[in-house]
Amino acid sequence: MNTTIILIFVLVIVSVFFIVQYKSNYEKGLSYHSPRLLAPKRQEYINKAERYIKKVGIIIGLFASFPLMIMCAFLLAEVGASVILLIIITFIAIECLAIYLLYRLFKRNVKNQRVLLEQMSDSDFELLLRINKEIYLFKYFPPFVLCKDKLYLFTSFTVREIDPTSIKEISFTYVKGGNMVVRINLGERTSITIYRNLYSILEEIIKRYNPDVLIQSLNGL
Incomplete structure (x- = not known):
């Protein structure tokens, strides 16, 4: 059992390392980027995003602790205190890594957004604020951003730059929680998960640059 726990822990550490180190082509181009001074409203946006990160981290940490305590309470009588201690230490370490x-x-x-905020026009920034107002959970983490006529898609791990004029087709599939997976065809396929109420904004952006694109509307093609 001890060997299994150690192997799981090592696997988690390796996975975390590779995920943290992974960078998209866009992010690789920012390796030597030096932050520039932002306009007050844009700096306020970044400040709020950073405060939001701290709040989310605390909440996730608290909620993640409850299953661990419940599990330990049930296992204590069966496996003994020494094994429980090992399990607690392992799970706390994994929880901290997560x-x-x-x-x-x-x-x-937030860092990627800051770089874009340095470059985007006032209309692009207003669009970002409009997108943010439509996000219920994980505010300040938009799934897409428009900047200097480029569309930036934010996935779980990175950001991808897309030329909206190259998009050939847009379709979607509904998933749980009122979300949808949007599939974007630009010769190769990519996808993002967004709230349903953000789809009309994405549709508006794409049609602005590519009026003839084949795009699935919320009422069908």
């Missing part, structure tokens, strides 16, 4: 991973991903997202 929270660290989420924090790093959130920080990466």
